[in-house]
Amino acid sequence: MASEVVWPQWRGNAKSEDATRCKYVTKNAQLGDGCFSVVKECMNIYTRDRYAMKLISKKTVQGKLWLIQREVKLLKEVSGRIRDLEHSGTQCKDTFEGHHHVLQLFDYFETPQHIVLVTQLCDHGDLYDKIIEAGSLDLSKQVKPYAACLLSAIHFLHSNGVVHRDVKAENIIFRLRISELDEFARRGSHYDHTSHDVVLADFGLATKLDSGDEELKECVGTISYLAPEVVKCNNIARMAPSESRKIPAYGELIDIWALGVLTYFMMTGYMPFDCDTDDETRKCITEGDFYVEDSLRDDEQPHNAHFWNFIHLCFNVSASERPSAHNLRKHPFVQEFFHDDDDSEPFGDKIALRKSTSSSSIHNLGTPSRSSSVSNIAHLGRNDSIPEMMRSGSRDYDLNKIRETLKKTLSMASLTLPRAGSVSKASQNKENSTFKLEPAPPTQSLMNGCFSLTPESKSNFTTSPCVSRNPSSNDVTRLMSATDSNSTSLTGRSTAPGRELTSESFKASNAHPNNPIKTDIRAQFDL
Numbered sequence: 001m002a003s004e005v006v007w008p009q010w011r012g013n014a015k016s017e018d019a020t021r022c023k024y025v026t027k028n029a030q031l032g033d034g035c036f037s038v039v040k041e042c043m044n045i046y047t048r049d050r051y052a053m054k055l056i057s058k059k060t061v062q063g064k065l066w067l068i069q070r071e072v073k074l075l076k077e078v079s080g081r082i083r084d085l086e087h088s089g090t091q092c093k094d095t096f097e098g099h100h101h102v103l104q105l106f107d108y109f110e111t112p113q114h115i116v117l118v119t120q121l122c123d124h125g126d127l128y129d130k131i132i133e134a135g136s137l138d139l140s141k142q143v144k145p146y147a148a149c150l151l152s153a154i155h156f157l158h159s160n161g162v163v164h165r166d167v168k169a170e171n172i173i174f175r176l177r178i179s180e181l182d183e184f185a186r187r188g189s190h191y192d193h194t195s196h197d198v199v200l201a202d203f204g205l206a207t208k209l210d211s212g213d214e215e216l217k218e219c220v221g222t223i224s225y226l227a228p229e230v231v232k233c234n235n236i237a238r239m240a241p242s243e244s245r246k247i248p249a250y251g252e253l254i255d256i257w258a259l260g261v262l263t264y265f266m267m268t269g270y271m272p273f274d275c276d277t278d279d280e281t282r283k284c285i286t287e288g289d290f291y292v293e294d295s296l297r298d299d300e301q302p303h304n305a306h307f308w309n310f311i312h313l314c315f316n317v318s319a320s321e322r323p324s325a326h327n328l329r330k331h332p333f334v335q336e337f338f339h340d341d342d343d344s345e346p347f348g349d350k351i352a353l354r355k356s357t358s359s360s361s362i363h364n365l366g367t368p369s370r371s372s373s374v375s376n377i378a379h380l381g382r383n384d385s386i387p388e389m390m391r392s393g394s395r396d397y398d399l400n401k402i403r404e405t406l407k408k409t410l411s412m413a414s415l416t417l418p419r420a421g422s423v424s425k426a427s428q429n430k431e432n433s434t435f436k437l438e439p440a441p442p443t444q445s446l447m448n449g450c451f452s453l454t455p456e457s458k459s460n461f462t463t464s465p466c467v468s469r470n471p472s473s474n475d476v477t478r479l480m481s482a483t484d485s486n487s488t489s490l491t492g493r494s495t496a497p498g499r500e501l502t503s504e505s506f507k508a509s510n511a512h513p514n515n516p517i518k519t520d521i522r523a524q525f526d527l
Protein backbone atom coordinates (compact mmCIF):
# COMPACT_ATOMS: atom_id res chain seq x y z
CA MET A 1 0.00 0.00 0.00
CA ALA A 2 1.32 3.42 -0.96
CA SER A 3 2.33 5.54 1.98
CA GLU A 4 0.02 8.40 2.82
CA VAL A 5 1.02 11.76 1.38
CA VAL A 6 0.38 14.78 3.52
CA TRP A 7 -1.68 17.53 1.90
CA PRO A 8 -0.81 20.19 0.93
CA GLN A 9 2.41 19.03 -0.64
CA TRP A 10 3.52 21.69 -3.13
CA ARG A 11 6.00 24.11 -1.71
CA GLY A 12 6.43 26.60 -4.55
CA ASN A 13 8.50 24.57 -6.99
CA ALA A 14 5.60 23.22 -8.98
CA LYS A 15 5.81 23.53 -12.73
CA SER A 16 2.75 25.04 -14.38
CA GLU A 17 2.27 22.06 -16.69
CA ASP A 18 1.72 19.94 -13.61
CA ALA A 19 -1.21 22.03 -12.50
CA THR A 20 -4.92 21.43 -12.90
CA ARG A 21 -6.74 24.33 -14.46
CA CYS A 22 -8.49 26.32 -11.77
CA LYS A 23 -12.25 25.91 -11.79
CA TYR A 24 -12.87 29.28 -10.21
CA VAL A 25 -12.41 32.92 -11.12
CA THR A 26 -12.24 35.54 -8.39
CA LYS A 27 -13.23 39.16 -8.20
CA ASN A 28 -10.37 41.62 -7.78
CA ALA A 29 -11.90 43.20 -4.71
CA GLN A 30 -11.57 41.59 -1.28
CA LEU A 31 -14.47 40.63 0.93
CA GLY A 32 -12.21 40.75 3.94
CA ASP A 33 -8.83 39.77 5.30
CA GLY A 34 -7.28 38.26 8.37
CA CYS A 35 -3.80 37.71 9.77
CA PHE A 36 -3.06 34.91 7.36
CA SER A 37 -5.51 35.26 4.53
CA VAL A 38 -7.51 37.37 2.13
CA VAL A 39 -11.08 36.44 1.24
CA LYS A 40 -12.53 37.16 -2.22
CA GLU A 41 -15.78 36.44 -4.00
CA CYS A 42 -15.35 33.70 -6.59
CA MET A 43 -17.41 31.89 -9.17
CA ASN A 44 -17.19 28.30 -10.32
CA ILE A 45 -16.70 28.62 -14.06
CA TYR A 46 -18.80 25.54 -14.80
CA THR A 47 -21.79 26.01 -12.54
CA ARG A 48 -21.54 29.81 -12.26
CA ASP A 49 -22.37 29.48 -8.58
CA ARG A 50 -20.74 32.05 -6.34
CA TYR A 51 -18.74 31.34 -3.25
CA ALA A 52 -16.19 32.96 -0.97
CA MET A 53 -12.57 32.01 -1.56
CA LYS A 54 -10.17 32.23 1.36
CA LEU A 55 -6.59 32.44 0.10
CA ILE A 56 -4.20 31.53 2.90
CA SER A 57 -0.64 32.56 2.16
CA LYS A 58 1.72 29.58 2.34
CA LYS A 59 4.55 31.95 3.15
CA THR A 60 2.75 33.30 6.21
CA VAL A 61 1.92 29.87 7.55
CA GLN A 62 5.25 28.33 6.62
CA GLY A 63 6.11 25.50 8.94
CA LYS A 64 2.62 25.59 10.41
CA LEU A 65 0.67 23.92 7.66
CA TRP A 66 -0.80 21.59 10.24
CA LEU A 67 -2.92 24.54 11.37
CA ILE A 68 -4.48 24.77 7.94
CA GLN A 69 -4.83 21.00 7.76
CA ARG A 70 -6.69 21.10 11.03
CA GLU A 71 -9.02 23.87 9.75
CA VAL A 72 -9.79 22.04 6.48
CA LYS A 73 -10.27 18.69 8.18
CA LEU A 74 -12.65 20.18 10.70
CA LEU A 75 -14.62 22.18 8.13
CA LYS A 76 -14.92 19.06 5.97
CA GLU A 77 -16.27 17.06 8.89
CA VAL A 78 -18.65 19.79 9.97
CA SER A 79 -19.88 20.40 6.39
CA GLY A 80 -20.47 16.64 6.01
CA ARG A 81 -22.47 16.61 9.22
CA ILE A 82 -24.56 19.59 8.02
CA ARG A 83 -25.36 17.69 4.82
CA ASP A 84 -26.31 14.55 6.74
CA LEU A 85 -28.61 16.50 9.03
CA GLU A 86 -30.34 18.29 6.15
CA HIS A 87 -30.79 15.09 4.19
CA SER A 88 -32.10 13.18 7.19
CA GLY A 89 -35.26 15.31 7.06
CA THR A 90 -35.63 15.60 10.84
CA GLN A 91 -38.28 18.02 11.99
CA CYS A 92 -37.20 20.84 14.26
CA LYS A 93 -39.42 23.38 16.02
CA ASP A 94 -36.56 25.71 16.95
CA THR A 95 -36.44 29.13 15.33
CA PHE A 96 -32.71 28.69 14.87
CA GLU A 97 -31.12 25.40 13.98
CA GLY A 98 -27.44 25.35 14.79
CA HIS A 99 -26.15 23.69 11.65
CA HIS A 100 -27.81 26.37 9.50
CA HIS A 101 -25.50 28.92 11.03
CA VAL A 102 -22.07 27.36 10.60
CA LEU A 103 -19.90 28.19 7.61
CA GLN A 104 -19.87 25.42 5.01
CA LEU A 105 -16.79 24.33 3.11
CA PHE A 106 -17.48 23.40 -0.52
CA ASP A 107 -14.05 22.87 -2.02
CA TYR A 108 -10.34 23.33 -1.38
CA PHE A 109 -7.11 23.29 -3.37
CA GLU A 110 -3.62 24.71 -3.42
CA THR A 111 -1.72 27.05 -5.72
CA PRO A 112 2.01 27.85 -5.69
CA GLN A 113 1.42 30.64 -3.16
CA HIS A 114 -1.79 29.73 -1.39
CA ILE A 115 -3.91 27.16 0.33
CA VAL A 116 -7.39 27.91 -0.90
CA LEU A 117 -10.73 27.21 0.81
CA VAL A 118 -13.98 27.68 -1.09
CA THR A 119 -16.86 28.34 1.29
CA GLN A 120 -20.41 29.61 1.39
CA LEU A 121 -20.60 33.27 0.32
CA CYS A 122 -21.50 35.63 3.15
CA ASP A 123 -21.19 39.02 1.55
CA HIS A 124 -23.55 41.02 3.72
CA GLY A 125 -21.01 42.31 6.18
CA ASP A 126 -20.07 41.16 9.64
CA LEU A 127 -21.48 41.67 13.10
CA TYR A 128 -18.54 43.80 14.17
CA ASP A 129 -19.33 46.48 11.58
CA LYS A 130 -23.02 46.25 12.37
CA ILE A 131 -22.38 46.99 16.05
CA ILE A 132 -19.82 49.75 15.44
CA GLU A 133 -21.98 51.49 12.86
CA ALA A 134 -25.07 51.41 15.11
CA GLY A 135 -23.19 52.16 18.36
CA SER A 136 -25.10 49.30 19.99
CA LEU A 137 -27.90 46.95 18.99
CA ASP A 138 -31.53 46.84 20.05
CA LEU A 139 -31.90 44.39 22.92
CA SER A 140 -35.18 42.71 21.92
CA LYS A 141 -35.00 42.98 18.19
CA GLN A 142 -31.34 42.17 17.64
CA VAL A 143 -29.26 41.22 20.66
CA LYS A 144 -31.65 38.44 21.75
CA PRO A 145 -32.15 36.72 18.37
CA TYR A 146 -28.48 37.08 17.41
CA ALA A 147 -27.41 35.60 20.75
CA ALA A 148 -29.97 32.78 20.38
CA CYS A 149 -28.84 32.05 16.85
CA LEU A 150 -25.17 31.93 17.85
CA LEU A 151 -26.04 29.78 20.83
CA SER A 152 -27.68 27.31 18.44
CA ALA A 153 -24.54 27.26 16.26
CA ILE A 154 -22.29 26.74 19.29
CA HIS A 155 -24.63 24.02 20.59
CA PHE A 156 -24.38 22.25 17.23
CA LEU A 157 -20.58 22.40 17.30
CA HIS A 158 -20.30 21.25 20.90
CA SER A 159 -22.74 18.39 20.27
CA ASN A 160 -20.39 17.30 17.51
CA GLY A 161 -17.30 17.48 19.67
CA VAL A 162 -15.94 20.73 18.25
CA VAL A 163 -14.85 23.79 20.20
CA HIS A 164 -14.58 26.95 18.07
CA ARG A 165 -12.16 28.95 20.27
CA ASP A 166 -12.61 32.23 18.38
CA VAL A 167 -16.24 33.27 18.72
CA LYS A 168 -16.17 37.06 18.16
CA ALA A 169 -18.06 39.74 16.23
CA GLU A 170 -15.58 39.78 13.34
CA ASN A 171 -16.16 36.07 12.77
CA ILE A 172 -19.94 36.41 12.58
CA ILE A 173 -20.85 37.09 8.99
CA PHE A 174 -24.17 37.49 7.17
CA ARG A 175 -24.94 35.24 4.24
CA LEU A 176 -26.48 36.08 0.92
CA ARG A 177 -30.19 36.57 1.52
CA ILE A 178 -32.39 34.14 -0.30
CA SER A 179 -34.94 36.51 -1.75
CA GLU A 180 -38.05 34.36 -1.74
CA LEU A 181 -37.68 34.05 1.99
CA ASP A 182 -38.22 37.71 2.62
CA GLU A 183 -41.36 36.16 3.97
CA PHE A 184 -40.13 37.17 7.44
CA ALA A 185 -40.72 40.79 6.66
CA ARG A 186 -44.23 39.96 5.48
CA ARG A 187 -44.98 37.99 8.61
CA GLY A 188 -43.91 40.98 10.62
CA SER A 189 -41.76 39.02 13.06
CA HIS A 190 -40.92 41.02 16.16
CA TYR A 191 -37.19 40.59 15.72
CA ASP A 192 -34.62 41.52 13.08
CA HIS A 193 -34.95 38.74 10.52
CA THR A 194 -31.31 39.15 9.41
CA SER A 195 -30.62 36.95 12.43
CA HIS A 196 -31.59 34.04 10.14
CA ASP A 197 -28.63 34.95 7.91
CA VAL A 198 -26.02 34.79 10.67
CA VAL A 199 -23.10 32.45 10.03
CA LEU A 200 -20.30 31.56 12.42
CA ALA A 201 -17.06 31.52 10.40
CA ASP A 202 -13.29 31.19 10.79
CA PHE A 203 -12.47 27.72 12.00
CA GLY A 204 -8.75 28.52 12.03
CA LEU A 205 -8.51 27.90 15.78
CA ALA A 206 -11.29 25.34 16.15
CA THR A 207 -10.36 21.92 17.39
CA LYS A 208 -11.90 18.64 18.42
CA LEU A 209 -12.68 18.20 22.08
CA ASP A 210 -11.01 14.81 22.01
CA SER A 211 -7.81 16.23 20.53
CA GLY A 212 -6.00 15.79 23.84
CA ASP A 213 -4.76 18.00 26.60
CA GLU A 214 -2.01 19.61 24.61
CA GLU A 215 -4.38 21.38 22.21
CA LEU A 216 -6.81 22.22 24.96
CA LYS A 217 -4.09 24.01 26.86
CA GLU A 218 -3.15 26.31 23.99
CA CYS A 219 -3.63 29.94 24.85
CA VAL A 220 -5.33 30.87 21.58
CA GLY A 221 -8.23 33.10 20.73
CA THR A 222 -8.75 36.81 20.91
CA ILE A 223 -7.73 38.50 24.12
CA SER A 224 -10.99 40.42 24.70
CA TYR A 225 -12.96 37.18 24.41
CA LEU A 226 -10.69 34.78 26.32
CA ALA A 227 -12.20 32.74 29.13
CA PRO A 228 -10.31 32.65 32.48
CA GLU A 229 -9.31 29.02 31.94
CA VAL A 230 -7.64 29.98 28.64
CA VAL A 231 -5.91 32.94 30.26
CA LYS A 232 -4.40 30.50 32.78
CA CYS A 233 -2.66 28.81 29.84
CA ASN A 234 -0.84 32.00 28.92
CA ASN A 235 2.87 31.28 28.43
CA ILE A 236 2.34 27.59 28.99
CA ALA A 237 4.95 26.75 26.35
CA ARG A 238 7.58 28.46 28.48
CA MET A 239 6.61 26.72 31.71
CA ALA A 240 8.48 23.83 33.20
CA PRO A 241 6.65 20.53 32.49
CA SER A 242 5.95 20.10 36.20
CA GLU A 243 4.21 23.49 36.21
CA SER A 244 2.32 23.14 32.95
CA ARG A 245 0.96 19.75 34.05
CA LYS A 246 -0.79 21.47 36.92
CA ILE A 247 -2.79 23.68 34.54
CA PRO A 248 -6.11 22.01 33.78
CA ALA A 249 -7.12 21.56 30.16
CA TYR A 250 -10.09 23.71 29.23
CA GLY A 251 -13.24 22.57 27.41
CA GLU A 252 -16.06 23.75 25.18
CA LEU A 253 -17.38 26.19 27.79
CA ILE A 254 -14.78 28.73 26.68
CA ASP A 255 -17.15 29.38 23.74
CA ILE A 256 -19.97 30.18 26.19
CA TRP A 257 -17.79 32.79 27.88
CA ALA A 258 -17.01 34.30 24.45
CA LEU A 259 -20.73 34.30 23.63
CA GLY A 260 -21.25 36.33 26.81
CA VAL A 261 -18.59 38.85 25.72
CA LEU A 262 -20.18 39.12 22.29
CA THR A 263 -23.71 39.51 23.69
CA TYR A 264 -22.43 42.24 26.01
CA PHE A 265 -20.66 43.96 23.10
CA MET A 266 -23.88 43.89 21.03
CA MET A 267 -25.83 45.47 23.89
CA THR A 268 -23.34 48.15 24.96
CA GLY A 269 -21.02 48.74 22.00
CA TYR A 270 -17.89 48.11 24.07
CA MET A 271 -15.92 45.23 25.51
CA PRO A 272 -16.57 44.06 29.07
CA PHE A 273 -13.03 43.20 30.12
CA ASP A 274 -10.77 45.39 28.02
CA CYS A 275 -8.23 47.46 29.93
CA ASP A 276 -5.26 49.68 29.11
CA THR A 277 -2.89 46.76 28.93
CA ASP A 278 -3.25 43.10 28.08
CA ASP A 279 -2.02 42.18 31.55
CA GLU A 280 -4.80 44.24 33.13
CA THR A 281 -7.34 42.71 30.78
CA ARG A 282 -6.19 39.22 31.73
CA LYS A 283 -6.47 40.12 35.40
CA CYS A 284 -10.03 41.39 34.96
CA ILE A 285 -10.96 38.25 33.05
CA THR A 286 -9.49 36.00 35.71
CA GLU A 287 -11.46 37.85 38.37
CA GLY A 288 -14.65 38.05 36.30
CA ASP A 289 -14.46 41.80 36.78
CA PHE A 290 -16.43 43.43 34.01
CA TYR A 291 -17.59 46.96 33.52
CA VAL A 292 -21.23 47.90 33.90
CA GLU A 293 -22.48 51.33 33.00
CA ASP A 294 -24.73 52.89 35.68
CA SER A 295 -27.66 53.54 33.39
CA LEU A 296 -27.67 49.95 32.20
CA ARG A 297 -27.14 48.49 35.64
CA ASP A 298 -30.01 50.38 37.16
CA ASP A 299 -32.52 49.54 34.44
CA GLU A 300 -34.97 47.19 36.12
CA GLN A 301 -36.91 46.22 32.99
CA PRO A 302 -37.52 42.44 33.00
CA HIS A 303 -35.88 41.91 29.61
CA ASN A 304 -32.86 43.78 30.90
CA ALA A 305 -32.76 41.57 33.99
CA HIS A 306 -32.74 38.50 31.75
CA PHE A 307 -29.94 39.97 29.70
CA TRP A 308 -27.77 40.63 32.76
CA ASN A 309 -28.52 37.23 34.19
CA PHE A 310 -27.54 35.59 30.91
CA ILE A 311 -24.29 37.58 30.90
CA HIS A 312 -23.66 36.76 34.52
CA LEU A 313 -24.01 33.02 33.86
CA CYS A 314 -21.68 33.18 30.82
CA PHE A 315 -19.10 35.08 32.91
CA ASN A 316 -18.87 32.51 35.66
CA VAL A 317 -15.13 32.26 36.23
CA SER A 318 -15.56 28.69 37.34
CA ALA A 319 -16.01 26.77 34.12
CA SER A 320 -17.62 23.87 35.96
CA GLU A 321 -20.44 26.18 37.07
CA ARG A 322 -20.88 27.88 33.71
CA PRO A 323 -23.96 26.53 31.89
CA SER A 324 -23.56 24.41 28.79
CA ALA A 325 -24.94 25.50 25.43
CA HIS A 326 -27.66 22.89 25.87
CA ASN A 327 -28.76 24.37 29.20
CA LEU A 328 -28.49 27.99 28.10
CA ARG A 329 -31.15 27.33 25.45
CA LYS A 330 -33.61 27.27 28.37
CA HIS A 331 -32.55 30.62 29.72
CA PRO A 332 -35.44 33.14 29.66
CA PHE A 333 -33.31 35.54 27.62
CA VAL A 334 -33.35 33.21 24.58
CA GLN A 335 -35.87 30.51 25.46
CA GLU A 336 -38.58 31.75 23.06
CA PHE A 337 -36.41 30.66 20.12
CA PHE A 338 -36.05 27.06 21.27
CA HIS A 339 -38.49 24.27 21.91
CA ASP A 340 -36.87 21.54 23.93
CA ASP A 341 -39.07 18.60 24.85
CA ASP A 342 -37.04 18.00 27.95
CA ASP A 343 -38.63 20.23 30.63
CA SER A 344 -35.94 19.98 33.29
CA GLU A 345 -34.99 23.29 34.89
CA PRO A 346 -31.26 23.74 34.36
CA PHE A 347 -30.71 26.83 36.45
CA GLY A 348 -32.65 26.33 39.65
CA ASP A 349 -31.80 29.12 42.05
CA LYS A 350 -29.09 30.39 39.80
CA ILE A 351 -31.65 32.28 37.78
CA ALA A 352 -31.89 34.60 40.81
CA LEU A 353 -28.15 35.22 40.85
CA ARG A 354 -28.66 38.85 40.04
CA LYS A 355 -29.96 39.39 43.57
CA SER A 356 -27.18 37.51 45.28
CA THR A 357 -24.68 39.23 47.54
CA SER A 358 -21.73 37.76 45.71
CA SER A 359 -19.09 40.35 45.07
CA SER A 360 -19.28 39.59 41.40
CA SER A 361 -23.02 40.16 41.31
CA ILE A 362 -23.93 42.92 38.92
CA HIS A 363 -26.20 44.50 41.51
CA ASN A 364 -23.42 44.71 44.02
CA LEU A 365 -21.09 46.71 41.86
CA GLY A 366 -21.77 49.91 43.73
CA THR A 367 -19.40 51.69 41.48
CA PRO A 368 -18.45 50.05 38.25
CA SER A 369 -15.63 47.64 38.86
CA ARG A 370 -13.95 49.13 35.81
CA SER A 371 -13.18 52.54 37.26
CA SER A 372 -11.42 55.24 35.29
CA SER A 373 -8.01 53.99 36.44
CA VAL A 374 -8.54 50.53 34.99
CA SER A 375 -10.73 51.00 32.04
CA ASN A 376 -11.09 49.95 28.51
CA ILE A 377 -10.74 53.51 27.31
CA ALA A 378 -7.24 52.98 26.06
CA HIS A 379 -8.47 50.24 23.82
CA LEU A 380 -10.86 52.70 22.34
CA GLY A 381 -8.17 55.36 22.03
CA ARG A 382 -9.65 57.85 24.46
CA ASN A 383 -8.72 58.93 27.97
CA ASP A 384 -12.08 60.04 29.24
CA SER A 385 -14.70 57.80 30.72
CA ILE A 386 -16.52 55.14 28.81
CA PRO A 387 -20.01 56.14 29.85
CA GLU A 388 -19.43 59.66 28.68
CA MET A 389 -17.97 58.49 25.48
CA MET A 390 -20.76 56.11 24.80
CA ARG A 391 -23.37 58.64 25.81
CA SER A 392 -21.84 61.15 23.46
CA GLY A 393 -23.56 59.19 20.73
CA SER A 394 -22.42 56.54 18.35
CA ARG A 395 -21.87 59.05 15.55
CA ASP A 396 -19.38 60.99 17.65
CA TYR A 397 -16.66 58.56 18.14
CA ASP A 398 -13.88 58.03 15.80
CA LEU A 399 -14.78 54.82 14.03
CA ASN A 400 -11.35 54.35 12.58
CA LYS A 401 -9.74 54.63 15.97
CA ILE A 402 -12.14 52.14 17.42
CA ARG A 403 -11.58 49.83 14.50
CA GLU A 404 -7.84 50.14 14.97
CA THR A 405 -7.90 49.46 18.66
CA LEU A 406 -10.41 46.69 18.39
CA LYS A 407 -8.18 45.11 15.78
CA LYS A 408 -6.73 43.84 19.00
CA THR A 409 -9.62 41.49 18.73
CA LEU A 410 -7.84 39.84 15.83
CA SER A 411 -7.12 36.24 16.57
CA MET A 412 -3.75 36.04 18.09
CA ALA A 413 -0.77 33.91 18.34
CA SER A 414 -1.79 30.64 16.86
CA LEU A 415 1.37 30.72 14.78
CA THR A 416 3.54 30.92 17.84
CA LEU A 417 2.11 27.76 19.28
CA PRO A 418 4.09 24.66 19.89
CA ARG A 419 3.13 21.91 17.49
CA ALA A 420 0.47 19.61 18.93
CA GLY A 421 0.55 16.20 18.35
CA SER A 422 -29.91 20.41 -3.63
CA VAL A 423 -32.67 21.52 -1.38
CA SER A 424 -33.40 18.77 0.99
CA LYS A 425 -36.75 17.45 2.11
CA ALA A 426 -36.01 18.79 5.52
CA SER A 427 -35.45 22.40 4.60
CA GLN A 428 -38.82 22.49 2.84
CA ASN A 429 -40.42 21.96 6.24
CA LYS A 430 -38.50 24.65 8.01
CA GLU A 431 -40.53 27.77 7.85
CA ASN A 432 -38.19 29.74 10.05
CA SER A 433 -34.97 29.27 8.18
CA THR A 434 -33.33 31.00 5.28
CA PHE A 435 -30.86 28.17 5.11
CA LYS A 436 -30.65 26.12 1.94
CA LEU A 437 -28.27 23.32 1.32
CA GLU A 438 -27.01 24.88 -1.85
CA PRO A 439 -25.42 25.60 -4.15
CA ALA A 440 -24.43 22.00 -4.62
CA PRO A 441 -21.77 21.87 -7.28
CA PRO A 442 -21.67 18.73 -9.40
CA THR A 443 -18.73 16.66 -8.30
CA GLN A 444 -17.17 17.13 -11.72
CA SER A 445 -16.57 20.78 -11.04
CA LEU A 446 -14.70 20.48 -7.76
CA MET A 447 -10.99 20.83 -7.16
CA ASN A 448 -10.93 18.48 -4.15
CA GLY A 449 -7.49 19.32 -2.95
CA CYS A 450 -5.58 19.27 -6.24
CA PHE A 451 -2.78 21.62 -7.24
CA SER A 452 -3.67 24.48 -9.54
CA LEU A 453 -2.37 27.77 -10.78
CA THR A 454 -3.70 30.86 -9.07
CA PRO A 455 -7.30 31.50 -10.14
CA GLU A 456 -7.90 34.14 -12.75
CA SER A 457 -8.96 37.44 -11.25
CA LYS A 458 -11.69 39.64 -12.79
CA SER A 459 -13.08 43.04 -11.94
CA ASN A 460 -16.54 41.48 -12.05
CA PHE A 461 -18.29 38.37 -13.31
CA THR A 462 -20.29 39.89 -16.13
CA THR A 463 -18.19 38.41 -18.90
CA SER A 464 -19.23 34.88 -19.60
CA PRO A 465 -16.45 32.69 -18.32
CA CYS A 466 -17.23 30.26 -21.14
CA VAL A 467 -16.29 32.97 -23.61
CA SER A 468 -13.52 34.64 -21.70
CA ARG A 469 -11.69 31.46 -20.88
CA ASN A 470 -12.26 29.85 -24.27
CA PRO A 471 -12.00 26.33 -22.95
CA SER A 472 -10.48 23.72 -25.18
CA SER A 473 -11.18 20.02 -25.25
CA ASN A 474 -7.87 19.67 -23.57
CA ASP A 475 -9.27 21.63 -20.64
CA VAL A 476 -12.28 19.38 -20.56
CA THR A 477 -10.10 16.37 -20.29
CA ARG A 478 -8.06 18.02 -17.61
CA LEU A 479 -11.21 18.48 -15.63
CA MET A 480 -12.10 14.87 -15.99
CA SER A 481 -8.68 13.82 -14.94
CA ALA A 482 -8.87 16.01 -11.93
CA THR A 483 -12.33 14.72 -11.14
CA ASP A 484 -11.11 11.22 -11.34
CA SER A 485 -8.67 12.08 -8.65
CA ASN A 486 -11.48 12.65 -6.16
CA SER A 487 -9.81 10.20 -3.86
CA THR A 488 -7.67 13.15 -2.92
CA SER A 489 -8.09 13.98 0.70
CA LEU A 490 -6.68 16.26 3.23
CA THR A 491 -4.30 13.69 4.50
CA GLY A 492 -3.64 11.67 1.42
CA ARG A 493 -3.91 11.37 -2.29
CA SER A 494 -3.58 8.22 -4.31
CA THR A 495 -2.08 10.01 -7.31
CA ALA A 496 0.40 12.83 -7.32
CA PRO A 497 -1.42 15.87 -8.67
CA GLY A 498 0.92 16.41 -11.57
CA ARG A 499 0.27 12.94 -12.88
CA GLU A 500 -3.37 13.74 -13.45
CA LEU A 501 -2.51 16.01 -16.31
CA THR A 502 -0.01 14.27 -18.51
CA SER A 503 -0.58 13.95 -22.22
CA GLU A 504 -1.05 10.22 -21.55
CA SER A 505 -3.99 10.84 -19.33
CA PHE A 506 -5.37 13.24 -21.93
CA LYS A 507 -5.14 10.62 -24.67
CA ALA A 508 -6.43 7.89 -22.43
CA SER A 509 -9.54 9.83 -21.48
CA ASN A 510 -10.13 10.94 -25.06
CA ALA A 511 -10.21 7.29 -25.98
CA HIS A 512 -13.61 7.08 -24.23
CA PRO A 513 -15.92 9.39 -26.18
CA ASN A 514 -19.01 8.12 -24.36
CA ASN A 515 -17.68 8.89 -20.98
CA PRO A 516 -20.73 10.45 -19.25
CA ILE A 517 -18.70 12.88 -17.18
CA LYS A 518 -17.06 14.24 -20.25
CA THR A 519 -20.39 14.60 -22.08
CA ASP A 520 -21.78 16.48 -19.12
CA ILE A 521 -18.96 18.97 -18.97
CA ARG A 522 -18.93 19.47 -22.72
CA ALA A 523 -22.65 20.25 -22.58
CA GLN A 524 -22.05 22.93 -19.98
CA PHE A 525 -19.55 24.51 -22.28
CA ASP A 526 -21.79 24.32 -25.30
CA LEU A 527 -19.07 22.46 -27.11
Ligand SMILES: Nc1ncnc2c1ncn2[C@@H]1O[C@H](COP(=O)(O)OP(=O)(O)OP(=O)(O)O)[C@@H](O)[C@H]1O
Binding pocket: 031, 032, 033, 034, 035, 036, 037, 038, 039, 052, 054, 103, 119, 120, 121, 122, 123, 126, 170, 171, 173, 201, 202, 203, 204, 410, 411
Ligand atom coordinates in the same frame (compact mmCIF):
# COMPACT_ATOMS: atom_id res chain seq x y z
N1 LIG B 1 -17.45 33.07 3.62
C1 LIG B 1 -17.18 34.38 3.64
N2 LIG B 1 -17.94 35.25 2.94
C2 LIG B 1 -17.66 36.59 2.98
N3 LIG B 1 -16.65 37.14 3.70
C3 LIG B 1 -15.87 36.32 4.41
C4 LIG B 1 -16.08 34.90 4.42
N4 LIG B 1 -15.15 34.34 5.23
C5 LIG B 1 -14.41 35.35 5.69
N5 LIG B 1 -14.82 36.55 5.22
C6 LIG B 1 -14.25 37.88 5.52
O1 LIG B 1 -12.84 37.78 5.57
C7 LIG B 1 -12.34 38.11 6.88
C8 LIG B 1 -11.17 37.20 7.22
O2 LIG B 1 -11.59 35.84 7.19
P1 LIG B 1 -11.14 34.81 8.32
O3 LIG B 1 -11.51 35.37 9.65
O4 LIG B 1 -11.67 33.45 7.99
O5 LIG B 1 -9.56 34.86 8.10
P2 LIG B 1 -8.35 34.62 9.13
O6 LIG B 1 -7.08 34.83 8.40
O7 LIG B 1 -8.54 33.29 9.77
O8 LIG B 1 -8.62 35.78 10.13
P3 LIG B 1 -8.16 35.99 11.64
O9 LIG B 1 -6.99 36.85 11.56
O10 LIG B 1 -9.35 36.64 12.31
O11 LIG B 1 -7.89 34.63 12.22
C9 LIG B 1 -13.55 37.96 7.80
O12 LIG B 1 -13.45 38.81 8.91
C10 LIG B 1 -14.71 38.34 6.88
O13 LIG B 1 -14.85 39.75 6.83
